[in-house]
Amino acid sequence: MMAMSYRGPSRVRVERKPDPEIEHPNDAILRVTRATICGSDLHLYHGLVPDTRVGSTFGHEFTGVVEEVGPTVRNVKRGDRVVVPFNVFCGSCFFCQRELYACCDSTNPNSSVVGGVYGYSHTTGGYDGGQAQYVRVPFADAGPFKIPDDMGEEDVLFLSDIIPTGYQAAEMGNIRDGDTVVVFGCGPVGVIAARSAWLLGAGRVICVDKVDYRLDFVSRYAHAETLDFRETDDVVLALRRMTEGRGPDVCLDAVGLEASGSVMHKVLGALKLEAGAPTVIEWCINSVRKAGTVVLIGVYGPPWNLVPIGTAMSKGLTLRMAQAHVRRDMPQMLEHVRAGRLDPHPLITHRFPLSAVDEGYHMFAHRQDGMMKCVLYPEA
Amino acid sequence: MAGITRRDIPFRAMDLPPEGRPGVPRESQPQRAPGIHGEPPPRQTPRPNVTRRADLGTLTPVFGTAVTPRGLSGMLRRGAYRIPDHRPSHWMTLMFADRVDVAEGMIRDLPRRPGTLLLGGLAAFLAIRALRR
Numbered sequence: 001m002m003a004m005s006y007r008g009p010s011r012v013r014v015e016r017k018p019d020p021e022i023e024h025p026n027d028a029i030l031r032v033t034r035a036t037i038c039g040s041d042l043h044l045y046h047g048l049v050p051d052t053r054v055g056s057t058f059g060h061e062f063t064g065v066v067e068e069v070g071p072t073v074r075n076v077k078r079g080d081r082v083v084v085p086f087n088v089f090c091g092s093c094f095f096c097q098r099e100l101y102a103c104c105d106s107t108n109p110n111s112s113v114v115g116g117v118y119g120y121s122h123t124t125g126g127y128d129g130g131q132a133q134y135v136r137v138p139f140a141d142a143g144p145f146k147i148p149d150d151m152g153e154e155d156v157l158f159l160s161d162i163i164p165t166g167y168q169a170a171e172m173g174n175i176r177d178g179d180t181v182v183v184f185g186c187g188p189v190g191v192i193a194a195r196s197a198w199l200l201g202a203g204r205v206i207c208v209d210k211v212d213y214r215l216d217f218v219s220r221y222a223h224a225e226t227l228d229f230r231e232t233d234d235v236v237l238a239l240r241r242m243t244e245g246r247g248p249d250v251c252l253d254a255v256g257l258e259a260s261g262s263v264m265h266k267v268l269g270a271l272k273l274e275a276g277a278p279t280v281i282e283w284c285i286n287s288v289r290k291a292g293t294v295v296l297i298g299v300y301g302p303p304w305n306l307v308p309i310g311t312a313m314s315k316g317l318t319l320r321m322a323q324a325h326v327r328r329d330m331p332q333m334l335e336h337v338r339a340g341r342l343d344p345h346p347l348i349t350h351r352f353p354l355s356a357v358d359e360g361y362h363m364f365a366h367r368q369d370g371m372m373k374c375v376l377y378p379e380a
Numbered sequence: 381m382a383g384i385t386r387r388d389i390p391f392r393a394m395d396l397p398p399e400g401r402p403g404v405p406r407e408s409q410p411q412r413a414p415g416i417h418g419e420p421p422p423r424q425t426p427r428p429n430v431t432r433r434a435d436l437g438t439l440t441p442v443f444g445t446a447v448t449p450r451g452l453s454g455m456l457r458r459g460a461y462r463i464p465d466h467r468p469s470h471w472m473t474l475m476f477a478d479r480v481d482v483a484e485g486m487i488r489d490l491p492r493r494p495g496t497l498l499l500g501g502l503a504a505f506l507a508i509r510a511l512r513r
Contacts, residue, residue, distance in 0.1 A: 008482035024424040025441050047482070050474035053458065054485035064474050076417040090421055090441065091413030098410050106421060108430035109440045111465050116444065122457075123474070126444030126486055138442040139421070171403045178386075185465070198389045201396035221387055259444035270477065272443065288503045297384070303468035325414065341391045 002039045002378075003057045003132030004357045005061040009047035010365070012358050017057070020136035025072040028140035030064030030082065032378040034153045035130040037360050040256070044121060045361050046303055048276060048319065051110065051122040058205040059376075060086035061160040062130025063153040066144075075141045083156045083162075084137055087328035088116030088127055091142030100325035107138065113302075116324060131357060133378045143346035145330050154375065155337060156186060158188075158344040162373075163337065164191025164329040166254070167298035170200050172320040173307065176201035182239060182248040183224070184280045186214035187348055189297060189379060190254035190371050194222035195342060197250075203261060205241060208235060208283075209370065213370045214376050221346055229261055232244035239287040247289035255280040256298025257305075278305035285312045296321035354378040429454075431461045434470075453481035 005015045020029055041058050043049050065078045076082060085200045089096055089104035095115070096104050108125035110135055116138070119129015128135065137144060147156050166189045175181060183190050183196040186209035193359030197205045205224040209215050215226040225242075230240040240247050257269070257276025265277035284294040285308050312319060336342040349372045352360045386392055396400055412418075421441045429448045432439055449457045456477035463470040490497045 005487055023445065025422050038462040047478060050471050050478065051460075052478055053449075053453075054481045055447045057446065074417075087414075087441070090446075091416035092421065094410075096413055098414075099408075102411070105441070106441045109436055109443045110461070112433055113434065113465065116442070122444065125432075125440075126446045128444070128446040138424075141415050141417075149419065168403060171401055172393075175396075177393060196395075198386075198392045199395045200401070201393040203386050232417075254424075270474075302465075325403075332402050339391075341394070346455065 003128070004059065004354065004376070006044065006056045006058060006196075007054055010021075011125055011182055012045065012058075012361055014357055016139050017132070020134050021070060023136065024071045024138055025070040026139050026141055027070045028066050028076060028137045028144065028243075029068040030084070030137055031067045032064045032135055033081070034057045034157050035062040035132075035354075035376045035378060036157065037131070037357075037364050037374045037376065039189065040120075041361075042365055043257060043299055043301070045209060045365060046258070047076050049121045050301065053122060055127040056119070056121065057132050059129030059131030059135075060118040060120055061162070062118075062135065063106070063147065063157050063160070064130070064135065064303045066140075067134065069140060073140045076144050076146065076291060080144075081153070082149040083147055083153075083159050084130070084144050085117070085330065086161045087118075087143070088118060088125060088138055088321070089142055089327070090139050092208040096142070097148075097330045099325055101325040101327050131354065131378070133354070133375055136268050140179045143327060144216060145239055145327070147214075148334070151338070154348060155344065156193050156334065157375065158332055158347070159330050159337065161256060161326065162188045162325045162347075163192055163333045163342055163344065165189050165297055167329060167333060167342070168322070168324045169193040169195040169252050169254060169295050170196035172295045172297075172322065173197070173200075173252060173265075173293050174318065175200040175202050175250055179249040180204040180206065181241055181252065182208060183252045183254055184208045184283060184300065185253070185255035186211065186218040187254065188227075189254075190331040191218045191222050191341060191347070191372075193252050193254055193297070194218055194224045198223070199250060199341060206248065208237070208239075211367050213366075214372070215373060219318055235261070236287040243289070247287050247292065249289040250291060250293045250295065251284035252295045253280040253284050253298045257300045265306070274305045275301035275303065276305070278307050280307065281307045281365045285315070285317065288315070288317060291316045293320065295317040297324070348353060348375050350374045352376055431457060434462055434464045449482045451481075453477045453484055456480060
């Protein structure tokens, strides 16, 4: 089969690899019909996630058609169209029984801190991802979600990650009726989080970024106020001024370790003295009101970051963070998609055949041509 | 966005009641995911050279087999996985192994780039000749 292959920081290509095989009785093999390049794939692409091996195939958002199933698979059959959560999970361990699928204990032998994830380094289990013609799906009775007959692949593709991730970010904010919610980062997850904040009862939504087209997009798509942090000397003071001096009730970090805005963190991150730049965590903690809530949904790497944890304690903040437990949210998110409340289509700005995956990564990494979300067609 | 108020958002507060939110697992009884049956999952057949963390006795029931550790980077990775993952040295060793792996990948790729191979060979030849003088 043809598949994307990581060669080193900022270098990927498509190459021929062996077709995946059934390796466990509950495996399925999918023929991939759509895949995406996710913002968090850029952390892999830039070589920032430990144990990203040369030759790995990325891609944790994908839909496909079931081609083959193992002998114990009961819930899907050959020919079913499915969308697959990015978590690889068993559905029956201690954590899965509590719907904490991102913490599954049965799918990642390499790390005690996270469960399995498709196409996201050997730190998350060493599974090849969906930026390929075929992909192996372990625990096929647990993860894959059948696509309703009346819906197309691109209607549901983002149920595999960005819609549940953005929604869960807002949900973890414990939003109360009328709260002011600030979302840092206007990438796909940030704009879904902003729109979800309204669903959960926010009274005001403010989005912070520095990329013009993304600020413009979120203002239209999520009806959010926007703040370009390049235009302010101090983003924390700017947010306080916008919120009667008190600070927002909830701050969401939808950026992660590649944040701009602090030379100090950039330098320390480049020197590997901390894991990337935790600039947005610092902004969140410093700008949220006392006794407010800070949510991290952006990806950070090990082993540590310099963040003002003393300030968080003194302010009495609630800190919440998690990889999304995607499968838990899928049924409800499907209804929001169907009703147009979380419409995925405006986010799809670019489509590429799998053979052009290197161009897709390059454009996405450099924020070129107004790219919000890139969909790959592995069959092309 | 100037002019937009909460009244303009028709779906605002639709998910405000906590009982309508999906993220409340602590308030429900633990149970298997939909469609999962009672028996413990069988185990994937072990393979050689699959890494696992230091405190894990046996491999998890399933595991990925994307890329087997190889070469010097593989030795470094196997060393890293002998260190528990709460220690920074585990992660630092893996990051170093990643860089070595990239260099090894470039060397493996040389036959795909005959021009690079030719130029490299020519440069080496000229360097050796210059040193002999």
